Amino acid sequence: MISGERFSAVYRITGSENEALEKAKDICFEETVEFPEELVPNGMIRENVVGRIESFEPYQGSQTNQLGLESYRAVISFAIETTANEFTQLLTVLFGNLSLKPGFCLEEIILPPSILRLFQGPRFGRAGLRNWLGVPKRPLLFTALKPMGLSARELANIAYKLALGGIDIIKDDHGLTNQCFAPFEERVTLCAKAVEKANQETGYYCIYVANITAPSDEVFFRAKLAKEAGARGLMVAPAIIGLDTMRQLAKNDQIGLPIFSHPAFQGSYVIGQASGISHYALFGQIARLAGADATIYPNFGGRFSFNREECEQIVRGTVVKMGHIQPIFPGPGGGMSLERVPDLLQIYGLDVIFLIGGGLFKHGPNLIENCRYFRQIVENYMDTLL
Amino acid sequence: MISGERFSAVYRITGSENEALEKAKDICFEETVEFPEELVPNGMIRENVVGRIESFEPYQGSQTNQLGLESYRAVISFAIETTANEFTQLLTVLFGNLSLKPGFCLEEIILPPSILRLFQGPRFGRAGLRNWLGVPKRPLLFTALKPMGLSARELANIAYKLALGGIDIIKDDHGLTNQCFAPFEERVTLCAKAVEKANQETGYYCIYVANITAPSDEVFFRAKLAKEAGARGLMVAPAIIGLDTMRQLAKNDQIGLPIFSHPAFQGSYVIGQASGISHYALFGQIARLAGADATIYPNFGGRFSFNREECEQIVRGTVVKMGHIQPIFPGPGGGMSLERVPDLLQIYGLDVIFLIGGGLFKHGPNLIENCRYFRQIVENYMDTLL
Numbered sequence: 001m002i003s004g005e006r007f008s009a010v011y012r013i014t015g016s017e018n019e020a021l022e023k024a025k026d027i028c029f030e031e032t033v034e035f036p037e038e039l040v041p042n043g044m045i046r047e048n049v050v051g052r053i054e055s056f057e058p059y060q061g062s063q064t065n066q067l068g069l070e071s072y073r074a075v076i077s078f079a080i081e082t083t084a085n086e087f088t089q090l091l092t093v094l095f096g097n098l099s100l101k102p103g104f105c106l107e108e109i110i111l112p113p114s115i116l117r118l119f120q121g122p123r124f125g126r127a128g129l130r131n132w133l134g135v136p137k138r139p140l141l142f143t144a145l146k147p148m149g150l151s152a153r154e155l156a157n158i159a160y161k162l163a164l165g166g167i168d169i170i171k172d173d174h175g176l177t178n179q180c181f182a183p184f185e186e187r188v189t190l191c192a193k194a195v196e197k198a199n200q201e202t203g204y205y206c207i208y209v210a211n212i213t214a215p216s217d218e219v220f221f222r223a224k225l226a227k228e229a230g231a232r233g234l235m236v237a238p239a240i241i242g243l244d245t246m247r248q249l250a251k252n253d254q255i256g257l258p259i260f261s262h263p264a265f266q267g268s269y270v271i272g273q274a275s276g277i278s279h280y281a282l283f284g285q286i287a288r289l290a291g292a293d294a295t296i297y298p299n300f301g302g303r304f305s306f307n308r309e310e311c312e313q314i315v316r317g318t319v320v321k322m323g324h325i326q327p328i329f330p331g332p333g334g335g336m337s338l339e340r341v342p343d344l345l346q347i348y349g350l351d352v353i354f355l356i357g358g359g360l361f362k363h364g365p366n367l368i369e370n371c372r373y374f375r376q377i378v379e380n381y382m383d384t385l386l
Numbered sequence: 387m388i389s390g391e392r393f394s395a396v397y398r399i400t401g402s403e404n405e406a407l408e409k410a411k412d413i414c415f416e417e418t419v420e421f422p423e424e425l426v427p428n429g430m431i432r433e434n435v436v437g438r439i440e441s442f443e444p445y446q447g448s449q450t451n452q453l454g455l456e457s458y459r460a461v462i463s464f465a466i467e468t469t470a471n472e473f474t475q476l477l478t479v480l481f482g483n484l485s486l487k488p489g490f491c492l493e494e495i496i497l498p499p500s501i502l503r504l505f506q507g508p509r510f511g512r513a514g515l516r517n518w519l520g521v522p523k524r525p526l527l528f529t530a531l532k533p534m535g536l537s538a539r540e541l542a543n544i545a546y547k548l549a550l551g552g553i554d555i556i557k558d559d560h561g562l563t564n565q566c567f568a569p570f571e572e573r574v575t576l577c578a579k580a581v582e583k584a585n586q587e588t589g590y591y592c593i594y595v596a597n598i599t600a601p602s603d604e605v606f607f608r609a610k611l612a613k614e615a616g617a618r619g620l621m622v623a624p625a626i627i628g629l630d631t632m633r634q635l636a637k638n639d640q641i642g643l644p645i646f647s648h649p650a651f652q653g654s655y656v657i658g659q660a661s662g663i664s665h666y667a668l669f670g671q672i673a674r675l676a677g678a679d680a681t682i683y684p685n686f687g688g689r690f691s692f693n694r695e696e697c698e699q700i701v702r703g704t705v706v707k708m709g710h711i712q713p714i715f716p717g718p719g720g721g722m723s724l725e726r727v728p729d730l731l732q733i734y735g736l737d738v739i740f741l742i743g744g745g746l747f748k749h750g751p752n753l754i755e756n757c758r759y760f761r762q763i764v765e766n767y768m769d770t771l772l
Contacts, residue, residue, distance in 0.1 A: 033533030045535035100653030147419030242628025267486030
């Protein structure tokens with residue numbers, strides 16, 4: 001009944017060596033049998049179902065806990081059967097009850113082929129999204145329709161200008177759902193048309209991405225509405241609709257659109273520093289397993305608190321080898337200005353989607369010109385690489 | 387287009403007075419228009435869509451931030467139209483992007499009737515669950531089937547003993563989903579039957595609660611399977627399946643069973659102390675809005691870190707007046723022993739569901755006798771009240 005195959009996870013555990021070792025043992029029980037150690041039946045359950053400490057060592061040097069606390073790196077393995085072949089139960093084993101305990105951070109997930117093959121991962125991934133957009137190499141230009149309160153017609157007019165200016169991907173702001181100001185169907189229809197009209201004039205291929213974060217009985221309905229209206233991508237906040245619902249959207253053949261993952265309501269997992277989930281695992285590995293083609297996150301130096309190291313972690317998580325699960329695009333955003341783009345190009349390189357929302361509107365009085373300037377910066381950078 | 391009606395939220399903001407005031411203003415923009423202040427259109431958007439600081443004052447005395455940091459209490463109001471009448475978008479306005487910023491804690495939610503009437507809340511609530519169980523007054527006895535790795539038959543045998551011993555509610559451990567050890571349908575069928583058999587012998591009315599935390603395309607299917615098999619309640623981890631999916635389960639007339647909310651994967655919202663969501667709002671108010679009839683959480687003094695004040699916060703959140711949204715049961719659990727029950731009765735009083743899992747197995751060699759002892763403690767306490 002037990003194959004003997006195991007998956008594992010790396011945890012950063014805060015505490016003295018003895019405390020941390022006790023905590024590592026605690027993971028083995030808490031995340032599986034959740035039963036007093038002395039009562040665990042001998043045999044298969046004790047030997048296989050209970051988690052197993054594969055290694056335990058102090059974190060060194062640059063990897064010291066950000067709070068300056070002593071911390072240890074524990075690799076814990078679990079029988080693949082504990083997951084019941086379910087993404088949801090995989091999350092429960094990795095970090096279910098642990099989320100309730102301080103001093104545990106899920107740093108990395110290591111899955112064998114037998115688990116990876118259960119998941120499709122991103123339908124498009126980096127290569128597929130480049131193909132979808134017809135942009136083989138350069139960084140992608142991404143922005144958002146806002147502010148909430150504008151009518152569908154006003155938002156569509158903005159979308160038209162953004163597309164005229166050469167943006168690649170225009171999404172709804174994540175707070176735009178189905179408000180009376182700009183009801184979903186009307187907004188999506190007008191915005192998709194506006195982008196299409198601009199494309200006919202420019203010869204570019206800009207896509208409109210509809211936010212379908214919604215009550216769970218509405219999500220798939222809106223996905224279909226958006227697709228029929230001409231949206232060429234979908235955005236969801238997986239912490240609001242459920243990570244697994246994002247995965248179902250990604251694997252649905254009738255939908256078949258690129259999925260953009262938005263971090264709203266998800267930040268608490270990474271804000272705790274000594275507790276939670278690493279940026280690498282959450283916005284990188286987990287987003288990929290859950291089917292995102294691009295993972296949006298707040299860039300360092302903007303109006304959010306992520307630092308450069310955390311953002312670089314995310315980039316590594318989007319591309320680290322995970323069997324057949326494709327690499328996805330990092331989508332840094334949040335309070336970025338056009339002035340920073342040249343520096344960010346040096347840091348992120350080519351495989352990035354720059355999300356500039358407010359900064360694009362703020363740069364100068366002419367929105368179309370602002371977009372052209374954004375595109376020019378990126379194209380100039382491409383020229384330097386020739 | 388704007389009714390003028392507003393809902394509001396209380397935030398605890400960490401920082402000096404000036405910093406905190408800036409952060410309070412930030413909430414008003416970040417959670418609505420997400421746009422540079424100077425570019426927000428005048429008129430309806432600036433005056434109504436942008437959030438509004440209703441009050442701002444320092445936290446005093448016992449409410450000092452647990453980290454010893456200076457903190458301020460800001461009440462921010464938002465136009466009801468920003469929510470689009472959606473529970474999911476309400477969550478986004480309350481704490482979407484804020485989750486990504488340190489030093490903000492969502493302490494309390496204050497909703498007017500126009501928003502409350504959008505939500506059914508718990509189908510049963512405290513009174514309905516008491517009625518469902520036929521227990522008008524006393525605290526309810528709750529336990530879990532474990533450990534993972536046992537067969538469905540073995541788990542059913544344990545369920546039989548627990549029910550014979552006088553437990554009111556027996557749930558699957560939250561890690562039991564559809565593992566090969568005890569596949570969902572077989573487990574649910576055998577456990578429901580075992581509890582029914584015991585009920586016929588004892589004359590008690592114990593219910594079996596099936597864990598239906600599962601991939602999102604399976605949740606409703608398992609709910610129906612469980613109901614047909616005789617389960618008389620359902621458990622989900624809303625952080626895994628999505629809070630709104632729990633709400634949909636609760637309001638579904640074809641299902642119509644009590645919903646038990648499990649905190650797995652949800653702890654990161656409350657572990658951050660200076661950042662996140664309060665225990666009161668998350669396990670109390672939000673659980674109720676999302677349709678839970680009972681909210682399970684780790685009790686103080688067990689193997690988790692919640693303290694007594696945090697647990698008392700949760701109890702207040704389960705019962706605070708929220709229009710027609712009924713009060714629900716607090717379900718403290720997690721490393722509780724029978725020895726603590728007399729003290730906990732003094733603290734929690736009558737309207738509580740005591741969840742004792744491992745502690746019930748550990749108390750003595752005879753599981754049925756352990757259950758009888760548990761019940762006796764509670765019944766003795768009831769006698770003292772006559």
